Amino acid sequence: MKKSLALLAAACLVFAQDTVDQSVNARIRQEAMEHSQVMHTVHMLTDRYGPRLTGSPNYEAAANWVVKQLTEWGFQNAHLEPWDFGHPGWMNEHAYGLMTAPVRDNLTFEVLAWTPSTKGVVRGNAVQVALPQSPTQDEMTAFLAENEAKVKGKIVLMGKATVVPVNFSPAAMRRDDKQIKEQFDPNNPNAGRGGFGPGRGATQAEPGKLTAAQVNTQVDAWLVANKALLRINDAAREHGQIRAFNNRTFDLAKAPPTVVLRNEDYGRIDRLLADGETVGLQFDIFNQAFPKGTTAYNVVGELPGSDKAGEVVMLGGHLDSWHSATGATDNAIGSSMMLEAARVIHALGLKPRRTIRVALWAGEEEGLLGSAAYVKQHFGTFENPKPEFAGLDCYFNIDSGTGRVRGASVFGPPEAAAILRAALAPFEDLGVAGAAPSTSRATGGTDSTNFNHSGLAGIGMQQDPIEYQSATWHTNLDTYERIVPEDAKKAVTAIAAAVWHVANRNEMLPRFSKEKMPPLPPPAAAPAVTTTTPTVAGR
Numbered sequence: 001m002k003k004s005l006a007l008l009a010a011a012c013l014v015f016a017q018d019t020v021d022q023s024v025n026a027r028i029r030q031e032a033m034e035h036s037q038v039m040h041t042v043h044m045l046t047d048r049y050g051p052r053l054t055g056s057p058n059y060e061a062a063a064n065w066v067v068k069q070l071t072e073w074g075f076q077n078a079h080l081e082p083w084d085f086g087h088p089g090w091m092n093e094h095a096y097g098l099m100t101a102p103v104r105d106n107l108t109f110e111v112l113a114w115t116p117s118t119k120g121v122v123r124g125n126a127v128q129v130a131l132p133q134s135p136t137q138d139e140m141t142a143f144l145a146e147n148e149a150k151v152k153g154k155i156v157l158m159g160k161a162t163v164v165p166v167n168f169s170p171a172a173m174r175r176d177d178k179q180i181k182e183q184f185d186p187n188n189p190n191a192g193r194g195g196f197g198p199g200r201g202a203t204q205a206e207p208g209k210l211t212a213a214q215v216n217t218q219v220d221a222w223l224v225a226n227k228a229l230l231r232i233n234d235a236a237r238e239h240g241q242i243r244a245f246n247n248r249t250f251d252l253a254k255a256p257p258t259v260v261l262r263n264e265d266y267g268r269i270d271r272l273l274a275d276g277e278t279v280g281l282q283f284d285i286f287n288q289a290f291p292k293g294t295t296a297y298n299v300v301g302e303l304p305g306s307d308k309a310g311e312v313v314m315l316g317g318h319l320d321s322w323h324s325a326t327g328a329t330d331n332a333i334g335s336s337m338m339l340e341a342a343r344v345i346h347a348l349g350l351k352p353r354r355t356i357r358v359a360l361w362a363g364e365e366e367g368l369l370g371s372a373a374y375v376k377q378h379f380g381t382f383e384n385p386k387p388e389f390a391g392l393d394c395y396f397n398i399d400s401g402t403g404r405v406r407g408a409s410v411f412g413p414p415e416a417a418a419i420l421r422a423a424l425a426p427f428e429d430l431g432v433a434g435a436a437p438s439t440s441r442a443t444g445g446t447d448s449t450n451f452n453h454s455g456l457a458g459i460g461m462q463q464d465p466i467e468y469q470s471a472t473w474h475t476n477l478d479t480y481e482r483i484v485p486e487d488a489k490k491a492v493t494a495i496a497a498a499v500w501h502v503a504n505r506n507e508m509l510p511r512f513s514k515e516k517m518p519p520l521p522p523p524a525a526a527p528a529v530t531t532t533t534p535t536v537a538g539r
């Protein structure tokens, strides 16, 4: 009883000092909704500089543009922070492909990143290789030996075409209000569930069997050794969607030229081959590696604080993208929203007590690498902190597409979520339902989890899905056209107000005490492969 009274008193204290400034909120809302620059920013990051694959010249140009833009807006200390990516940059300069027999037609495909060029224009007949399912090493070795002659000098389709059935239940665009209120209800024992789940792609093989990634690596080596002209993967998605990821070795010598062909073209070739037809194909692909890209760059800029300038509120998202579109929803819009939220605060002439720092990351798509390097360099961990660890209030992250913000999850005790909930409450009319605490230090999904992992208050903004998982996420359709400007402006409003609020409180967000800090997950439970890094191209 005594304990619960003390808790109640503590909760009252938290709320007592958390009167949100309604007049500032009104000004933030007006600037964000009526004088928004978010669509100009996303236009530059996508149309002018996209795609922004980590280590590519495009990425570096985009990062430099952000530095220039922040400086023009009046931010301080805008700069690039280098970190070691460890792989060369890569870019596709041009690519075309066509079917030349039994009928001529263009093919629609994307090139797999970090694969080599074809040797000029290559022409060959299509062959299909159906790999054994979950083979042991002995079965795999025997299969590769038996089929060597089949792939020599050929254009090789990997497996039968996936049959993608017509979808009669369209994906949700908005999340249900009732469901979202439950998710962020502090009295709901299941509050906080949702958002990023466990990482996909961390496929476990049965004992004695090869993983999909191991099979893939051996197939690539085999195709290179037997001088196959080209490898073709099935995109296996509806409506011409293509997800092209990367050669996981990042070494151009270890993979054949590889494309991910839209399912419609892959299926057509598959059916013609099944008729016994000879299918002639022709490709010309020119890719370049950039050794200089082994150094990658995060982008940072600041609005200096006043009496608490040594304490920092961060906000950001990843600036890098995959390469088959301009990376609008993943994550030019997230980067643009965070830049815009900070711009709105500065444009109103507001002077925060704490320093507000915007940070955009590289290398997210290859495993949350840029933010991990930053957290390691600046903060260390709760168990092994660097001096800056004490002064980081929290980090707001956004990375789920164009949808409006519906809530936030914060790594920390319930009191931390209560503070954010109060800061977001005035924006219920924009669809924001609240905030929920999280205790997970597992990494995966997006950059805020690197802050959680270190024991710092990572804040993940939760959004409406719109067309994200169903159409744009990592696909060739991820372009400027898919952005919903009104949703982006609403998200900016709520984020700017929340950032402003925490940057001016008397105290930083409460953290877990030493006794309550969740332990680091065992290494096995923290997959090296994240939700945004696939094991096999074209999945």
Ligand SMILES: [Zn+2]
Pocket: 318, 330, 331, 364, 399, 532
């Ligand atoms: Zn992303």
